[in-house]
Amino acid sequence: MATETVSPSTGPTPIARPSAVGAFVALLQRDLHVLLRNLKEFIPRTVLQPLLLVFVFTYVFPKIGQSVGGTGGAEDFSTVLVAGVVGLAIFFQGIQAVALPLVQEFGYTREIEDRVLAPLPVEWVAIEKITSGAVQCLIAGLIVFPIAYLVPATPVNLQFNWIVLLTLAPIAAYTCSALGLFFGTVFNPRTLPVLFGVLVVPLTFLGCTYYSWQSLSAIPWLQKLVLLNPLVYVSEGFRAALTTTPHMSLWAVYGALIGAGVLFTVIALRLFRRRVIS
Amino acid sequence: MPTPTPTQTTADSKPSDSPDPDEVIRTEKLTKVYPGDIRAVDELDLVVRRGEIFGLLGPNGAGKTTTAGMLTTRVLPTGGRAFVGGVDVVAHPARARRVIGVVPQTNTLDRSLTVRDNLFFHGRFFGMSSKVSRHEADRLLEQFRLTDRADVSVLALSGGMAQRLMVARAVMHRPAILFLDEPTAGLDPQSRIALWEVLGELHAEGQTILLTTHYMEEADELCHRLAIIDHGRILAIGPPQELKDSVGADTIITLSATRRPDGSVRDLDPLAQILRDRLPGVRSVAGADGGLRINILGADGLLPAVVGLAEEVGVLLSDLRLEEPSLETVFLEMTGKELRD
Numbered sequence: 001m002a003t004e005t006v007s008p009s010t011g012p013t014p015i016a017r018p019s020a021v022g023a024f025v026a027l028l029q030r031d032l033h034v035l036l037r038n039l040k041e042f043i044p045r046t047v048l049q050p051l052l053l054v055f056v057f058t059y060v061f062p063k064i065g066q067s068v069g070g071t072g073g074a075e076d077f078s079t080v081l082v083a084g085v086v087g088l089a090i091f092f093q094g095i096q097a098v099a100l101p102l103v104q105e106f107g108y109t110r111e112i113e114d115r116v117l118a119p120l121p122v123e124w125v126a127i128e129k130i131t132s133g134a135v136q137c138l139i140a141g142l143i144v145f146p147i148a149y150l151v152p153a154t155p156v157n158l159q160f161n162w163i164v165l166l167t168l169a170p171i172a173a174y175t176c177s178a179l180g181l182f183f184g185t186v187f188n189p190r191t192l193p194v195l196f197g198v199l200v201v202p203l204t205f206l207g208c209t210y211y212s213w214q215s216l217s218a219i220p221w222l223q224k225l226v227l228l229n230p231l232v233y234v235s236e237g238f239r240a241a242l243t244t245t246p247h248m249s250l251w252a253v254y255g256a257l258i259g260a261g262v263l264f265t266v267i268a269l270r271l272f273r274r275r276v277i278s
Numbered sequence: 279m280p281t282p283t284p285t286q287t288t289a290d291s292k293p294s295d296s297p298d299p300d301e302v303i304r305t306e307k308l309t310k311v312y313p314g315d316i317r318a319v320d321e322l323d324l325v326v327r328r329g330e331i332f333g334l335l336g337p338n339g340a341g342k343t344t345t346a347g348m349l350t351t352r353v354l355p356t357g358g359r360a361f362v363g364g365v366d367v368v369a370h371p372a373r374a375r376r377v378i379g380v381v382p383q384t385n386t387l388d389r390s391l392t393v394r395d396n397l398f399f400h401g402r403f404f405g406m407s408s409k410v411s412r413h414e415a416d417r418l419l420e421q422f423r424l425t426d427r428a429d430v431s432v433l434a435l436s437g438g439m440a441q442r443l444m445v446a447r448a449v450m451h452r453p454a455i456l457f458l459d460e461p462t463a464g465l466d467p468q469s470r471i472a473l474w475e476v477l478g479e480l481h482a483e484g485q486t487i488l489l490t491t492h493y494m495e496e497a498d499e500l501c502h503r504l505a506i507i508d509h510g511r512i513l514a515i516g517p518p519q520e521l522k523d524s525v526g527a528d529t530i531i532t533l534s535a536t537r538r539p540d541g542s543v544r545d546l547d548p549l550a551q552i553l554r555d556r557l558p559g560v561r562s563v564a565g566a567d568g569g570l571r572i573n574i575l576g577a578d579g580l581l582p583a584v585v586g587l588a589e590e591v592g593v594l595l596s597d598l599r600l601e602e603p604s605l606e607t608v609f610l611e612m613t614g615k616e617l618r619d
Contacts (some may be wrong), residue, residue: 016406026402120372142354277353
C-alpha cells in the first residue's frame with residue numbers, strides 16, 4: 001500500500017509533526033488548561049457536598065447531641081466517614097468531570113465531532129477522557145481530605161498506610177473515571193435525570209460511605225447486595241489506607257476495582273466508538 | 279503557491295494502489311448501506327484533483343453528507359474504498375485525519391476555550407510546538423479577520439464569525455483537502471458572500487476544497503467541477519458550464535395557463551403539440567408543475583411566438599418566463615424533480 005504520501009500538499013516547510021501520542025498529550029494539556037481556567041467552578045462543585053456532609057454529621061450532630069454512628073459514638077463515626085467522604089468525592093468527580101461533559105458534547109455542543117478528527121485513534125480520545133478525569137478525581141480526593149479531617153467536632157483517628165494509599169488512590173480514580181465515561185456514553189440529555197435519581201443516589205447511599213462494609217454483617221442480604229457497587233471498594237480501600245477501622249479484605253478491594261476499571265473501559269470504549277463512528 | 283508538476287494524463291493506466299499524487303481524493307465503488315437496507319451512498323466513483331474546488335450538489339438526503347462523512351473517517355463504508363491524500367481512510371483513519379480539514383454543518387467549536395485557544399490547541403493536536411501553534415493561531419486570526427475577537431469566548435461569536443473560525447481551524451494544520459459540509463446553510467447573505475471570498479482566497483493559495491451544498495448558486499459560483507448526486511449516485515459530473523451545456527438548450531421557457539371559468543385545469547397537450555411543431559429551435563416540451571417547460575436552442579423572438587401559438591389553441595397564459603439553463607435545470611432534466619424539494 002502506498003500510504004506514506006501523507007505530507008500536506010501546501011505549506012513550504014513542515015511546521016508540525018503530527019503523531020497519535022502527541023495528540024493524546026495535547027488533549028490532556030487542553031483539559032488541564034480548561035481545569036485551571038475553571039478552578040472557581042471546580043472547587044465549589046467538588047468541595048461543597050462533602051463539606052456539608054461532614055459538617056452536618058460530624059459537627060452539627062455531636063454539638064446538638066443527636067446520636068449518630070451507632071454504638072461507637074461520634075468519634076468513631078468521624079473516622080469511618082473520612083474514608084467515605086474521600087471516596088465519594090472521587091466517585092462524584094468521575095460523573096462531573098467525565099460523564100456530564102460527555103453527555104453535553106454528544107447531545108448539544110457536538111464538540112466531540114471535532115475532537116475525534118484529531119490525528120489519533122478514536123479509542124485514544126476516550127482513554128484520554130478517562131485519564132484526564134482520573135487526574136481530576138485525584139485532585140478532588142486531595143482537596144476534600146482536609147475537610148474530612150478538620151471539620152468534625154470530635155477527633156478523627158488517622159493512620160496512613162502509604163503503600164495502600166499511593167496505589168489505591170490512582171486505581172480508584174481511574175475506575176471512577178471509567179465509570180463516568182461509561183455513564184457519559186449511555187445517557188443523553190433527556191435521560192440524564194435517571195442517571196442521578198436512579199443510579200447515583202442509591203450508589204452513594206449504599207456505597208459504604210457512612211458505615212463500614214463489615215458493620216453491614218447485621219444485615220446479611222444488604223452486605224451481599226452492595227458488593228455490586230464499585231463505590232463500596234473505593235470507600236473500603238480508603239478506610240484501609242487512612243484509618244485503623246475494620247475494612248474489607250484488600251484483595252477484594254484491589255481485585256474488584258481493577259476488574260471494574262477494565263470492564264468499564266472495555267464497554268465504554270465500544271460504546272464511545274459506536275457513537276462517534278456510524 | 280502550488281506548482282503542480284505537469285503530469286501526463288495517464289491516470290487511467292495506473293493501478294489504484296499507487297495513486298496519482300495529484301489525486302487528492304479517490305473513491306472506488308464507495309458504498310454506505312445503513313441498517314434497514316438504506317443505500318445512502320451507492321458505488322460512488324470520484325476523483326478530486328489537487329487545487330480544485332469540487333462540489334457535491336444534490337437535495338437533502340442525496341448522500342452528500344454521508345459521502346463527506348466517509349471521506350473524513352466519521353462514517354464507515356460498507357463497501358468500496360476511499361483514499362484521501364493517498365491514505366486509505368478505512369485502513370488508516372488516524373493517519374488520514376492528518377491530511378484532512380473539516381468544517382462540519384454544526385458549530386463544533388470548543389466552548390470552554392477562547393477564540394485564540396481554539397486555534398492554539400488545534401495546532402497542538404496536530405503536532406505543532408507551542409511556539410509554532412501560537413504563531414500560526416495569530417496569523418490565522420489576522421487572515422480571517424478575527425484578531426479583535428481573539429480573547430473572547432467562542433460563545434460570543436456571531437454565526438458568520440464562528441464559521442470563519444471553523445474554517446481557520448480546519449486549514450491550520452495545512453490539510454491536503456478541506457471539507458465543508460453545507461458551509462453556508464443558515465448564514466445570512468452577507469456572511470455567505472464573506473465565506474465565498476474566504477474560500478476563494480484559500481483556493482488562490484492552492485488549497486483543494488470539497489464542499490457539499492444544496493444551493494445551486496453556491497455550486498455554480500464556487501466550484502470548478504461538480505458531481506450532481508441523488509439517491510447516493512452520481513447523475514452527472516463536470517464543470518458547471520459543461521453540465522448546463524449538456525441540457526442541449528440555451529433558453530428555457532416555462533409557462534403556466536389560466537384555469538377554465540369552471541375552475542378546472544386546461545388540457546395543455548394541444549399547446550405542447552403545436553409548440554413542438556412550430557416553435558423555432560424547440561428541443562423538447564415537457565409538463566411541469568401544471569404548466570409546460572420548453573427547451574430551446576439557437577432561436578430569438580420566442581416570447582411573442584409562444585403567446586401567438588397559445589392563442590391559436592385557445593390557451594390563456596398566466597405566467598411566462600424565459601431563462602438560461604441553470605444547474606437547477608440540469609437537476610430537473612435528470613431527475614424530474616426540483617433541487618429544493
